[in-house]
Amino acid sequence: MLETWRWFDLNDPISLRKVAQTGAKGIVSSLNEIPTGDIWPMANLLSRKLAIEGAGLTWSVVESIPVHNDIKTRTGNFLQLIENYKQSIINVGKAGIGTVCYNFMPVVDWTRTNLDYLLENTGSALRFDMVDFVAYDIFILKRPDAKVSYNADLIEEARNYFEQMSTAQIALLEKNIIAGLPGGEGSYNRESIKTAIAEFIELGEEGLRQNLIAFLAEIVPVAETSGVNLCVHPDDPPFSLFGLPRVVSTQEDVRKILSAVDSPANGLTLCAGSFGARADNNLVDMVSEFGHKIHFVHLRNVVREPNGSFYEAEHLDGDNDMVGLIDALLTEENRRKIAGDRDALIPMRPDHGHLLEDEASQPDVKPGYSYLGRLKGLAELRGVIHAISQFKK
Template sequence: MPMEQTMRWFGPNDPVSLRDIRQAGCSGVVTALHHIPAGEIWPVDEIEIRKKRLEAEGMRWSVVESLPVHEDIKKASGNYKQYIANYKVSLQNLASCGVQTVTYNFMPVMDWMRTDINYELPTGARALYYDRAAFIAFDLFLLRRPGAEADYSPAEIHLAESKLQTLTPSQRETLFHNALLGLPGSDERFTRDGVLHALAQYAEIDAPRLQAHLFYFLREIVPVAESLGIRLAIHPDDPPYPLLGLPRIVSTEAQLQAILDAAPGAANGLCFCTGSLGVRPDNDLAGIIERMGDRIHFIHLRNIRRHQNGDFYEADHLNGDVDMYAVVRALTETMRRRHVQLPMRPDHGHQMLDDLAKQTYPGYSAIGRLKGLAELRGLEMGILRS
């Protein structure tokens, strides 16, 4: 049984249309009610409006990505108990509308981080890139985070200073903007003071404490999800190591196992993202599937090319440091053993061809994702037929 082919859609303002997604060969759509602020309840009528719009184009709402976790829950402060109660109601409302897979993340403040969203490849296509020296330059000299120097070695600080000297004022402004795109709702214009204030809220929260907050959240919502037939899928950290003094707790196999053990119900599962987990060479992706395949509920297939100094860029789906053949083979075996069809989306894609002249969400132009989906479908068919 092949994976269910899906693509992500950001809603009515997405320059990639539902018709584009259908023409790419998808039967399902991955979307969310982005217009509803984090922490508020998703009403049934809003869920139904979105669901019917997808169905009118001949597709189904396969996965919610994401039902956001309010920052108060991550910090276990303020109105976090009310926000957890709201989360449960949103799960109930989604289940009543027949939407059964819900992705979320537990990354503090930042959902993801890249320093260049227009990295030009030799082909002329553009990819997302994380340049560690540029990121350190952003942290130390543009954001000027208090105490940031303690997080880096003298050699790293020297490289960051050298990187900064190569950037024009315009390039420095672009770097600052790119680094903040991972802030939820970052269509807004964030100020340096606003970002530093958000980071300061985590000053007393280290990795063990953040993990304890996640486990509390899971023990509250997993029984509800279990009773509703909802499958929860936590997305790994992107990239999978600490940034800006913030802890990361969804980066390694050991951390994934701890999350599954914290709330053992089958509803408590993983969004298996090869791009995020693959940035760490110590993550055995095919082995994680073999050992945790029963708890994988959603799949992001994306490839990356790593460099020794911590840089990486998003490579072609079949040509990077992730062994995509081994990953897809392990996933097909898991689905065969479980007798399930798991939803998969080609995560990100290069901006290429006609899309080079269009303004799209970083990583989410149509043609690059279509290319990735076609390659992944071909790989999967070859494995299934062999």
């Protein structure tokens, strides 16, 4: 597998020199300075690529070109926004970058309620707590009809939690949920997020799915001719938030998306932590079914709890069979090599490392993107990959 590293931009506190010292060869990056919906200029792409290559690395994956909400709802100036997206894909291809990861999550991107969940002897982790989230949705945001989204026991737990929250705890929870996490798209206040939520709830799951398929029908042919593989990232968490529709949460969701626009360029980002937050997603089975369309992999692990809560585990711990998943991915790579595929190596990156003690006091560490936590995860994953590869010889 091709080891890559998420690097945000020249303002990332983790320098490209430090990335190179991890042993990773590829960079996963995005032009965060370009407003969502605007065309990515060639000058910006080539400048970023030059900086990456100057450190002896390769820009392997774009993560991501954000999809404007008007495209997801097919409202406003969505036709022009799709044309802009096409041109960005063309420019990415001209810059020599062959993979674009994107997502179609409505309103909120990846979401956690606690960014500093303390664990015994392994630092702190990101956590999604269902009780915390319901407390925010019903009693802080006060979303209309929010109570119909949850069962009575969960609502009562959330009420009890909310009633003992301090003003500071409420502010922190709100910031974690709606202010936007690294790599996500934008932020909201209470009124703007309620307006956006209402629009997507009216659209519904099937409406959102059809809008994604219509979008893919437009952009996939452009990606094909540009030599770019598109790979959709799953919903994170892989279930409804705020009553919103979710269309990339299950194996069946992926099946519908990939079959609707059948092209090698219409592919999947297999995020083990996102799909793995649902017990009914079998990651090894997903590689068996969708392996030829998996263009990018996020390797991370989670510990699931019965009410839907989860936290980020160590990479080789947790509820996901990481060894089995890597074995399946290496088998897919071997199939590609035998077939003579040009994209035999699958880019992977260690995702969402724990925050360890030496970085805990540093103010500029991005949640989920500590240097030492990801370095530890990469080393563990590299060991598994090496051991399995040697065994398969």
